[in-house]
Amino acid sequence: MANVTKKYPGESRWKGWWYLLPALLVYLLFTFLPILETIRSSFYQWDGFSQNKVWIGLANYVELFSDPKFHNALRNNLIFVIFYSLIPILIGLFLASMLSRRPIPGFAFFRTALFLPQVISMVVVGVIWRWMFNPTFGPINSLLRQIGLDVFAISWLGDFTWALPAVGSIGTWVQYGFCMVLFLAGMQHIQDEYYEAASLDGANAFKQFIHITVPGLRSEIAVALVTTIIAALRVFDLVYTTTRGGPGETTMVTGFLIYRAAFTNNRIGYAAAIATVLTLIILIISLFIRRYQQQGSEEST
Amino acid sequence: MKYPWKNLLPRYLILIVFMLVVLVPIWGMFTSAFKTSTEVMEGPFSLPSDWSLDNFEQAWRVGRFNIFFKNSVIVATAVVISSVFLSTLSGYAFGALPLPGKSWLYPLILIGYMVPFEAVIIPLYNLMDTFGITDTLWALILPQVGLSVSFGTMWMSSFFENTPGELTDAATIDGCSRWQTLWYILWPIAKPAVTTLVVLIFMWTWNEFLLALVLVQNEALRTLPVGLAFFQGKYTANIPLMAAGAIIVALPTILIYVLFQRFFIRGMLGGAIKG
Numbered sequence: 001m002a003n004v005t006k007k008y009p010g011e012s013r014w015k016g017w018w019y020l021l022p023a024l025l026v027y028l029l030f031t032f033l034p035i036l037e038t039i040r041s042s043f044y045q046w047d048g049f050s051q052n053k054v055w056i057g058l059a060n061y062v063e064l065f066s067d068p069k070f071h072n073a074l075r076n077n078l079i080f081v082i083f084y085s086l087i088p089i090l091i092g093l094f095l096a097s098m099l100s101r102r103p104i105p106g107f108a109f110f111r112t113a114l115f116l117p118q119v120i121s122m123v124v125v126g127v128i129w130r131w132m133f134n135p136t137f138g139p140i141n142s143l144l145r146q147i148g149l150d151v152f153a154i155s156w157l158g159d160f161t162w163a164l165p166a167v168g169s170i171g172t173w174v175q176y177g178f179c180m181v182l183f184l185a186g187m188q189h190i191q192d193e194y195y196e197a198a199s200l201d202g203a204n205a206f207k208q209f210i211h212i213t214v215p216g217l218r219s220e221i222a223v224a225l226v227t228t229i230i231a232a233l234r235v236f237d238l239v240y241t242t243t244r245g246g247p248g249e250t251t252m253v254t255g256f257l258i259y260r261a262a263f264t265n266n267r268i269g270y271a272a273a274i275a276t277v278l279t280l281i282i283l284i285i286s287l288f289i290r291r292y293q294q295q296g297s298e299e300s301t
Numbered sequence: 302m303k304y305p306w307k308n309l310l311p312r313y314l315i316l317i318v319f320m321l322v323v324l325v326p327i328w329g330m331f332t333s334a335f336k337t338s339t340e341v342m343e344g345p346f347s348l349p350s351d352w353s354l355d356n357f358e359q360a361w362r363v364g365r366f367n368i369f370f371k372n373s374v375i376v377a378t379a380v381v382i383s384s385v386f387l388s389t390l391s392g393y394a395f396g397a398l399p400l401p402g403k404s405w406l407y408p409l410i411l412i413g414y415m416v417p418f419e420a421v422i423i424p425l426y427n428l429m430d431t432f433g434i435t436d437t438l439w440a441l442i443l444p445q446v447g448l449s450v451s452f453g454t455m456w457m458s459s460f461f462e463n464t465p466g467e468l469t470d471a472a473t474i475d476g477c478s479r480w481q482t483l484w485y486i487l488w489p490i491a492k493p494a495v496t497t498l499v500v501l502i503f504m505w506t507w508n509e510f511l512l513a514l515v516l517v518q519n520e521a522l523r524t525l526p527v528g529l530a531f532f533q534g535k536y537t538a539n540i541p542l543m544a545a546g547a548i549i550v551a552l553p554t555i556l557i558y559v560l561f562q563r564f565f566i567r568g569m570l571g572g573a574i575k576g
Contacts, residue, residue, distance in 0.1 A: 007355070008473055011479075012400070013399045013401060014399070014401065015397050015398050015399055015400075015479060016394035016398035016400030016401075016403075017394070017400065017401075018394075018395050018396070019390040019394035019398060019479075020391045020394035020395070020406070020477070022387050022391075022412075023387035023388060023390060023391035023453075023454055024391065024406075025566045026387060026443070026446055026450055027410060027413055027447050027450050027451055028453075029428075029446040029447060030421075030425065030428075030443055030444045030446070030447025030448065031413040031416075031421060031444075031448050031451060032409065032413060033413070033424070034420075034421035034423075034424035034425050034428065035412070035413075035416055035420050035421055037423075037424035037427075038421065038423060038424055040419050041424070042332055047511075047514070048427075057355075065420075073334060083560065091319075095319065097317060097428040098312065098315055099312050101318070104309065104312055104313075104316075105309075110316045110317075110320050111566070112559065112562060113320045113324055114319065114320060114323055115324055115562070115566060115569075116323055116324070116327065117323060117559075118569065119504055119554045119555060119557075119558040119565070120327075120551045120554065120555065121507070121508040121510070121525070121526045121528075121529075121550050121551060121554070122508065122510065123508075123526040123529050123530050123533075123547075123550065124526075124527075124529065124547045124550050124551045125532075126533075127330070127529065127533055127544070127547045128326050128329075128330045128547065129326065129542055129548075130533075131329070131330060131345075131543075131544070132326050133331070134427070134540075137341060137342050137345065137540075138345065139326075139345035139346065142344065142345055142558065148551065154418065168545075173322070173323070176319070176499075177319070177323055178569065180319070181566065181570070182570050185570055204542055220376075220570075223570070230303065230417075232417075233417070234417040234419060236419070236510070236511055237510040240510070240514075240530065241343055242567065243535060252420075255417070255419050255511075258419045258422075259422075259511070259515075262422070262423050263515060268423055268472070271423060272423055273420075275419045275420050276420070277416075278417060278419060278420070279416050279417060279419070279420040282415065282416070282417055282418070283412075283415055284338055284414050289326060
């Protein structure tokens, strides 16, 4: 990589700032300052309209950490991590190892289809799956009735036990193709010699998978983890269009809790506290995974 | 090395099964959009007797999808053009120009790329109110430009970092200013990177829901995803009409994806996430 950042003779050393400034101003005004303002608001009690904004210190946080609704939402987010992240990554790894390293003719066609849920608006995904799960004429229950399993033909999204896994499995549907394509692309870079040497040493397919494929895909797994975990933690659109957090609070997630606290219950300070905690969790997780990814690339060089 | 047919067959079977799991729900929704309400009850995967466009027409006019579509096009176009332009300049600053303070500026911008929209939505709502633009599409455009330049800056700066220095040095010796070097020398070879950025920002903006739900209250300013969400609340039982609406929302991103998928997949696999 060439060092092109050197300044030319007679050029101001501030040259770059002129190019950076327009983007930086827009970014500061519409993203960075709002983040700081959210943190500041979390120390206040405010309804969003009145002039009366009261400093209450950490009271919002104290309330938050003892609020069963927040615990419930956070727990649901963690369950979503299983559906959005863990299961798709396992499916992706399984498929990638089954399909193996050599190019398959016509794979581009499959790739196009597998990636499709990634480009569709989550509101549309919600509409599709509300129809799939429709208790009376949805395909899932029609199928269950046809094979004689009428007892399982329940109202999936309205059921206190099944609504959460039902919404979660929509996340699996969205993410697994992405993980699979990501891992297959990564496997093209693992050299055949590793597998050949392992075969000579008598390592079976499973051992090869654990000791060659998984470490070889380290950086792809990191990308998949960051992308899917963040998607699971900030899920909002899908819950809004499928269940609105119901029935009861069974599919309530942190993102929806923020929306409800701020724009339905007019508790701006409290909503800001939840948003601050959620942001912190997301930042810590992404930094943590990025570090794991960097360590991996340092070891391999 | 290639597979013999005997080994290819089971692999195709696996791919087909997982592809069908993705495609069958989408296909079912697609055919529903052409059906009548009674046909939907007959069976989820029966074909419509007549591929009529009545549902689309009704969604377009009665459901006001014509207005939502226009809004989505305006917002997405404005956000894509300004974000890509601003990100090209700032990416050039990071990747190729002398920039005092680079070491702290970079993480400052990186933060915007990682935070969830939930972290900014409340102050943005108040900010738009202060500016008095909650009743215009600016309330959707400006914040999304701010959020997009964060990713855009990093994407473009990694492109400029990797361009050969000889190219720009030669241009300078020939008397090009930095500005001319950017637009006459680098911009033409930046096309693949810019195309990826364009399709990603287009898709994110087109599909964006939370900001569009909160920042404009006027029904005439809704974008397609928000319009569809309200539509769903109103016509819950009318599957064909909702399916038609869903297709109107999804079709533009699917088309762009199919046309530009090489660029699109490269960006997504490179870890292009929007936090």
